[in-house]
Amino acid sequence: MGYVKETFRAKADEQVKEIKSLLEQHGNKSLGEVTIAQAYQGMRGIPGLITETSLLDSNEGIRFRGFSIPELRQKLPKAEGGKEPLPEGLFYLMLIGEVPTQEDVDHISATWARRSHVPNHVFDVIESLPISTHPMTQFCVAVLALQTESKFAKAYTEGISKKQHWDYVYEDTMTLIARLPRIAAYIYRRKYKNGDHIQPDGMLDWSANFAHMMGFNNDSFKELMRLYLTIHADHEGGNVSAHATHLVGSALSDPYLSFAAGMTGLAGPLHGLANQEVIRWIEEMCAELNTQQPSKEQIAEYIKKTLAEGKVVPGYGHAVLRKTDPRFTAQMEFAKTHCPEDPIVQTVWNVYEVAPPILENTGKIKNPWPNVDAHSGALLKHYGLVEEDFYTVLFGVSRALGVLASLCWDRALGFPLERPKSMTTEWIKEFVAKETVA
Numbered sequence: 001m002g003y004v005k006e007t008f009r010a011k012a013d014e015q016v017k018e019i020k021s022l023l024e025q026h027g028n029k030s031l032g033e034v035t036i037a038q039a040y041q042g043m044r045g046i047p048g049l050i051t052e053t054s055l056l057d058s059n060e061g062i063r064f065r066g067f068s069i070p071e072l073r074q075k076l077p078k079a080e081g082g083k084e085p086l087p088e089g090l091f092y093l094m095l096i097g098e099v100p101t102q103e104d105v106d107h108i109s110a111t112w113a114r115r116s117h118v119p120n121h122v123f124d125v126i127e128s129l130p131i132s133t134h135p136m137t138q139f140c141v142a143v144l145a146l147q148t149e150s151k152f153a154k155a156y157t158e159g160i161s162k163k164q165h166w167d168y169v170y171e172d173t174m175t176l177i178a179r180l181p182r183i184a185a186y187i188y189r190r191k192y193k194n195g196d197h198i199q200p201d202g203m204l205d206w207s208a209n210f211a212h213m214m215g216f217n218n219d220s221f222k223e224l225m226r227l228y229l230t231i232h233a234d235h236e237g238g239n240v241s242a243h244a245t246h247l248v249g250s251a252l253s254d255p256y257l258s259f260a261a262g263m264t265g266l267a268g269p270l271h272g273l274a275n276q277e278v279i280r281w282i283e284e285m286c287a288e289l290n291t292q293q294p295s296k297e298q299i300a301e302y303i304k305k306t307l308a309e310g311k312v313v314p315g316y317g318h319a320v321l322r323k324t325d326p327r328f329t330a331q332m333e334f335a336k337t338h339c340p341e342d343p344i345v346q347t348v349w350n351v352y353e354v355a356p357p358i359l360e361n362t363g364k365i366k367n368p369w370p371n372v373d374a375h376s377g378a379l380l381k382h383y384g385l386v387e388e389d390f391y392t393v394l395f396g397v398s399r400a401l402g403v404l405a406s407l408c409w410d411r412a413l414g415f416p417l418e419r420p421k422s423m424t425t426e427w428i429k430e431f432v433a434k435e436t437v438a
């Protein structure tokens with residue numbers, strides 16, 4: 001067993017004991033009440049899930065095992081000569097709960113490089129889809145095709161004890177994460193670069209190799225990929241991609257099946273697809289106004305027009321956050337260092353100045369501040385990754401780190417099948433009638 005796996009097992013054993021004692025002593029304590037409105041309105045704010053990898057504060061934003069994004073940028077190991085954190089380090093932090101050393105991160109990089117070979121049938125399955133297929137659909141299909149490799153599914157069929165589940169889920173997690181950049185880059189080169197594929201370079205870290213296979217060898221783009229793949233990895237457990245992965249995993253579907261469920265959720269416009277919507281919205285605005293750089297007044301008018309047409313301003317608002325997303329701020333800081341003069345980047349900053357008060361004035365939008373998606377597209381465009389349909393795939397490769405680290409925890413802690421109670425409106429009406437009489 002590798003030492004990261006052993007450390008994980010030891011941490012999980014301690015946690016199992018702690019949870020057992022918590023449940024014995026406090027299992028009956030209430031975490032809060034559930035209102036009828038919450039049941040109808042997307043279960044917002046209902047505490048009902050345990051996710052160990054990260055926790056979201058509505059004002060402060062995400063913390064991974066207690067560390068904010070600015071802290072991660074400072075504390076996590078970097079590539080040689082680089083300034084941005086390596087996502088391998090974030091994965092270690094989410095899995096083990098401790099900041100990794102350079103050696104830990106190098107170990108994970110090497111493990112993923114070693115396991116990155118994708119079997120040919122996966123490429124054949126991708127090739128069987130029409131080229132026009134959305135990259136996220138190609139990605140989901142490829143992940144499902146890769147399920148033939150699941151060690152968990154095989155072991156489960158052969159018969160294993162519940163105590164061994166985590167072991168096979170861990171192995172599948174490491175192999176799946178290792179292979180995702182190759183699959184994603186293959187889809188990118190197939191769809192946008194005439195199928196002119198680039199072989200992996202086993203000497204590079206996970207992000208740099210991904211950049212290389214997509215065809216980007218600029219050092220500053222590799223740094224962007226390290227930052228991007230770090231900040232998109234996790235956002236606690238209730239968001240659609242994390243919750244879907246966890247839910248499907250609770251049926252003991254293997255990591256490939258569970259992650260594919262998360263990815264079909266990430267492909268939705270209210271979740272991961274918003275980053276492509278943002279850049280389209282900016283480009284449509286520029287086209288309509290016939291300028292590369294609209295003024296703040298023009299942007300304000302365009303936002304009002306978008307709202308008047310009953311459309312959302314993409315990249316703004318959040319189900320939980322109530323302040324500027326620190327993932328937006330991290331990208332803004334990156335852009336200030338690497339590409340402050342870029343006209344699309346400047347437009348993103350101008351939207352940030354004018355949009356919040358306009359959105360706030362509608363009186364209904366709970367969070368008028370930008371989320372992670374408001375900035376990412378502008379940075380990618382700057383470096384020439386202009387195919388915005390592909391952006392959600394990048395998000396998906398990153399999201400694997402969080403949701404699969406969580407899935408390892410789910411199985412190590414022996415979490416059961418998830419099965420919340422649902423009601424009919426008829427039931428609610430009867431309930432209300434009884435409550436009113438009482």
Ligand SMILES: CC(C)(COP(=O)(O)OP(=O)(O)OC[C@H]1O[C@@H](n2cnc3c(N)ncnc32)[C@H](O)[C@@H]1OP(=O)(O)O)[C@@H](O)C(=O)NCCC(=O)NCCS
Binds near residue numbers: 269317367373
């Ligand atoms: C993220 C999002 C789905 C959260 O939804 P939510 O929790 O229901 O948000 P709210 O409670 O603030 O929504 C209240 C109202 O404001 C609207 N609203 C929220 N964000 C809005 C935005 N950016 N532009 C216009 N209207 C918005 C909602 O559509 C809703 O309108 P309705 O009552 O007519 O249905 C929503 O803010 C959104 O659609 N944003 C744009 C897409 C986006 O950036 N998604 C990426 C999320 S990381």
